[in-house]
Amino acid sequence: MNMHVLEVLGLRHRTGVHPPARKSARSKAIEHMPLASKVILPLQQHIGACAKAAVKRGDEVKVGQVIAESDGFVSAPIHATISGTVKQITTITSPVTGQPVPAIIIESDGKDEWIELAPADPENLSNEQILTRIQNAGIVGMGGATFPTHVKLKPPPQKHIHTLIVNGAECEPYITADDRLMLEEADRIIAGLKIVMQVLSVTRAHIAIEDNKPQAIERMRKALAQLSPPERITVVAVAARYPMGAEKTLVKSILHAEVPEGGLPMDVGALVQNVATLAAIYDAVTLGKPLVERVVTVAGMVSEPKNLIARFGTAASSLIELCGEPDTSIDQMIFGGPMMGIAQPSYDSPIIKGTNCVLLNRSDFRDEHSCIRCGRCIDSCPMGLMPLMFVNCVKKGEYETLPNYHIANCVECGACAYNCPANIPLVSYIKTGKTELQKRGVK
Amino acid sequence: MHNVSKLVLSPAPHLRGNASISRDMYIVTLALLLPCAGAVYFFGLYVLLMLATGVLCAVLTEYVAKLMRRQPFLMDGSAIVTGILLVLVMPPRTPLWIIAVGSVFSIAIAKEAFGGLGHNIFNPALAGRAFVTLSFASALTRWIAPVSSFMADGVTAATPLGEGFVTTLNNGALYKALFLGNVAGSVGETSVLLILIGGAILLAFGLIKWHVPVFYIGTVFLLSWIMGQDPLFHILAGGLMLGAFFMATDYVTSPITTRGKIIFAVGAGILVVVIRVLGTMPEGVCYSILLMNAVTPLIDRYVRPKPYGYIPTTRKEA
Numbered sequence: 001m002n003m004h005v006l007e008v009l010g011l012r013h014r015t016g017v018h019p020p021a022r023k024s025a026r027s028k029a030i031e032h033m034p035l036a037s038k039v040i041l042p043l044q045q046h047i048g049a050c051a052k053a054a055v056k057r058g059d060e061v062k063v064g065q066v067i068a069e070s071d072g073f074v075s076a077p078i079h080a081t082i083s084g085t086v087k088q089i090t091t092i093t094s095p096v097t098g099q100p101v102p103a104i105i106i107e108s109d110g111k112d113e114w115i116e117l118a119p120a121d122p123e124n125l126s127n128e129q130i131l132t133r134i135q136n137a138g139i140v141g142m143g144g145a146t147f148p149t150h151v152k153l154k155p156p157p158q159k160h161i162h163t164l165i166v167n168g169a170e171c172e173p174y175i176t177a178d179d180r181l182m183l184e185e186a187d188r189i190i191a192g193l194k195i196v197m198q199v200l201s202v203t204r205a206h207i208a209i210e211d212n213k214p215q216a217i218e219r220m221r222k223a224l225a226q227l228s229p230p231e232r233i234t235v236v237a238v239a240a241r242y243p244m245g246a247e248k249t250l251v252k253s254i255l256h257a258e259v260p261e262g263g264l265p266m267d268v269g270a271l272v273q274n275v276a277t278l279a280a281i282y283d284a285v286t287l288g289k290p291l292v293e294r295v296v297t298v299a300g301m302v303s304e305p306k307n308l309i310a311r312f313g314t315a316a317s318s319l320i321e322l323c324g325e326p327d328t329s330i331d332q333m334i335f336g337g338p339m340m341g342i343a344q345p346s347y348d349s350p351i352i353k354g355t356n357c358v359l360l361n362r363s364d365f366r367d368e369h370s371c372i373r374c375g376r377c378i379d380s381c382p383m384g385l386m387p388l389m390f391v392n393c394v395k396k397g398e399y400e401t402l403p404n405y406h407i408a409n410c411v412e413c414g415a416c417a418y419n420c421p422a423n424i425p426l427v428s429y430i431k432t433g434k435t436e437l438q439k440r441g442v443k
Numbered sequence: 444m445h446n447v448s449k450l451v452l453s454p455a456p457h458l459r460g461n462a463s464i465s466r467d468m469y470i471v472t473l474a475l476l477l478p479c480a481g482a483v484y485f486f487g488l489y490v491l492l493m494l495a496t497g498v499l500c501a502v503l504t505e506y507v508a509k510l511m512r513r514q515p516f517l518m519d520g521s522a523i524v525t526g527i528l529l530v531l532v533m534p535p536r537t538p539l540w541i542i543a544v545g546s547v548f549s550i551a552i553a554k555e556a557f558g559g560l561g562h563n564i565f566n567p568a569l570a571g572r573a574f575v576t577l578s579f580a581s582a583l584t585r586w587i588a589p590v591s592s593f594m595a596d597g598v599t600a601a602t603p604l605g606e607g608f609v610t611t612l613n614n615g616a617l618y619k620a621l622f623l624g625n626v627a628g629s630v631g632e633t634s635v636l637l638i639l640i641g642g643a644i645l646l647a648f649g650l651i652k653w654h655v656p657v658f659y660i661g662t663v664f665l666l667s668w669i670m671g672q673d674p675l676f677h678i679l680a681g682g683l684m685l686g687a688f689f690m691a692t693d694y695v696t697s698p699i700t701t702r703g704k705i706i707f708a709v710g711a712g713i714l715v716v717v718i719r720v721l722g723t724m725p726e727g728v729c730y731s732i733l734l735m736n737a738v739t740p741l742i743d744r745y746v747r748p749k750p751y752g753y754i755p756t757t758r759k760e761a
Contacts, residue, residue: 019458098452173458248751258752332451338458345450363451369464369517370561375699376462383751388699406750414456421462422561428454 015382016241016249017415019339021212025176025297025305030184032309033322035112039081039313041067042094042103045352046140047147048074053104059086064115064290066136067104076138076148076353080106081292081311083113095335095349096146096342103350106313118288122195130199130285137284138291138353143167143178143245143274144336146354149281152273153199155266162269164197164205165254166278168220169238169245171210172337175357177295178275180307182209182216185279186223192278193233195285200271205233206254207275212240242339243413247272249382261409276356296351300334300360301327310351316358317347326360334359339414366423377416377426383409387416391429399436407433464560468520470648471689474641475527478631478685481624485589486535490630493530496539500546501526508555521560525549528568528689531631532682532729533575535587541579545571565736566696569729576729586627600627603680604725614673621679632682642688654701655708656687662712670720682728683715690728696736703739703746711735 044050049072061067061080069077087107094101122130135150155161166189170178182189197205207224209217220235227233238244238253248259250272257268265272273281276294283289292311296319299305303324310319316333320326334341335355343363351358377387389405392398410430417426482490501522509516529545549571557563576583588600603617603626612620620626624634631638645651660678668674677683691697691711698707711731718727 017460019460252751261750261752261754263752331449332453332457334457339456341455341457343450343452343454343457345452347450359457361457363453364457364459365451365453366459369519370559372464372467372561372694373699374467374694375701378699378748379701381748384748384753385750386699386747405747406753409750409752412455417456418458418460419462420459421464421467423459423463425454427456431454 014241015380015384015415016243017380017418018240019173019242019418021240022173022299023176023179023212024174025299025307026179028176028180028306030180030295030307030309033314033319035082035108035110036311036314036318037108037110038087038315039106039108039311040092040103040315040348040350041078041081041106041313042092042101042350042352043068043078044094044096044101045078045146045312045354046076047145048072048076048151050102051075051078053089053102055086055089055104057086057089060084060109061086061106062113062115063292064117066290067106074148074151076140076150077136077290078104079138079290079292081313082106082108083111084109092350093345095344095352096354098342098345119286120288122198122285125285127199130195133285133288134281137280137289139277139280139284140291140353141274142276142280142294142353142356144340144354144356146352149273149277152271153196155200155271159266160269161200161202161266161271162204163255163271164193164200164202165250165265165270165272166193166205166207166275167245167247167250167272168207168209168213168216168275169250170213171240171242171245172339172341172357173242174299174359175297175337176299177297177307177356179213179216181276181279181295182213183219186219188279188282189220189275190223190227190233190278191286192280192282193273194231195281196271196273196278197231202271203232205231207233207235208238208244208250208254209235210240210244211237242415242418243382243411246382246411246413248411261406291353294351294353294355296355297357298323298360299357301330301362302360312352313350315348315350316344319351319358320347320360327362329362330360332361332363334361339418340412368424369422371422371424374421376419376421380415380419382413382415383411385409387426387430388424390433391424391426394429394433394436399433399440402433402437407437410434464521465517465519467650468524470650471524471645472520472527474644475524475531475631475689477637477641478531478634479527481634481637482531482535482630485624485633486587486630490530490535492539493533493537493542493630494527496542497530497546498523498526500543501529501550504547504550505555508551508559512555512559514559519560522550525554525567525571529571531685532568532572532629534583534585535630536585538582541575541582544578545575548574561695563695564739565733566690566693569690569733569736572729573733588627589625589633602627602725603676604719618675618679621676626680628680629682632685635679635684638684638688642684645688645692651688651692652701652704654705655692655697658705658708659687659691659712660684662709663715666713666716667720670716672716672720677716677719681719681726686711686728686732690732691735696739698739698742698746700743700746700748702748703742706742706746707735707739710738 051068549567553570667677714731
């Protein structure tokens, strides 16, 4: 029977929520923004070890030159994103954690001089060489999670990966960066995809795109049809339902398999890569180009929402200035989407590798009421959890009970809080619970 | 920057849906308007006085309780719903002071004493009804037949579930009377049609799940049939419909998971038939729901959704 009919009858439970799409920049072609006169580059733009500065004040740097790196395997080097002079090595507030993070400030010489790039044909490269090129290019997951890509592409030998899932879901409202990239750079994405398939010796791939992006679906299909020899790559239109783009949700939708609790998609033979990451992999491996810029959607309460290619370290204010008149009632700037994005303390916050969107917003503070046990949070949880129980436990300080309700499974997507009639900030309670558990050393 | 004022830092999600407690409650109130209008039509304008008393006392009691507990009073509409529901399950000529007592009990004891909205164990309206039924039994046995004119005093009559009930109607006509509400009974329980429309509103807004009324009414139908009763009569008569759509679906006092709700509904259905057929009371809807309310924490303890990627363990949970 038709799935929708089953849902209406309540015979099939559909998790997630349906926030308004508000993708106002969807028809705006990607534009290169003018280069900034100054960039602020935090040394941690990824999950893992913080990079250490490899330049000092006064050094001349070229675009693509490594300015910070780390010995740790789970880390990614940081490159200069404009040419010029290292003006200062300082500490700024991280746009991700809100904690102090070391940063390098470069002042532009206006020349945009690049280091010499070393192009290569991926088919002549060994897997090791490809991974090294990806690592040296500083590539991290660009969907927002910023996990170093070379680590993700090197699964332990006992894990057999049979399917690659390309994440073009872009389920957060407002964001259109990946949508536009698929429309305009489909070939780059597919070239990157083929490199990843080569590295992993995977022959099967699915490109997952939410069904509210029919043009992107069509464009990707067309690009695939032109491949010769044809590859076992299909475009799958997935339901537009938040959080479709979360790795585990995507794996379930595409493979009809659930990643075991505490595990990774590789435990069911899948690996998920975001479309922008794939394009960056192509640039790194084939062109030898390090990751210095990305597409950023500027949306929300601006008169001209846009998709801009911005060099990392560019202040958000420079992007906003290009997007027409901001509404006077804006009092919040979010990096990322409205569901999981992070509110920034200042318009000077720099764009970093995981910043897919600058969202200008009016804050929506609502008084928290008592839980009325309506169960909407349970119905919307994509991970099959009982979010209200986390709130109960945290309020009572019964942190030890949290694992009984599988708190580690929570991906903090915010679907529960979105749907809560009592305006309970469930994600905040859950984060508190996780932090408290960590302090107590409970896994 | 254009706007140099301070930026607001707040945790994600920064976007919220349009659900709110008061929205839920006002939709329920809207859905209850039909049974209320039907009650006025069948039992006269006196019902309006009862409704006014019930709602007013409920809201005032909540206001005073919040004052005493030094908590902000929120006009979230939940007291209005309780007040209306209480009146709808009372006999049509209940003295207003009994309504007032029931209403105060519902809010002060059944709801606020347990911690207010979201913390009460028992459905406040049903707890209020149970309280006045036990306290003023003799005053609450005067059932009247529907009146034709709006202000007329009713003629005493037995309810279909009562012992003295005799009817000259054949089965078809009796079902029709029960369906439309043209029988003696509690204020808002007699017209199945109006309750079904109200229930459809709740379903349409996604406030309730179909599982509760279907399993509740279905259980009553099947079990009364098995026990040699007239199943159609049992689901049309008494307070089953109102209970199934408006009481057993109460968020606070019923299980949170869908499977839990089904267990709750089946349990309540069994209790209704047991009380009606084997018990001494003519009607069992009120007590069936109150008894299942008491079991709700237990159901919630054991019935939980399966987490994504759940790995069953043999280890016993502490």
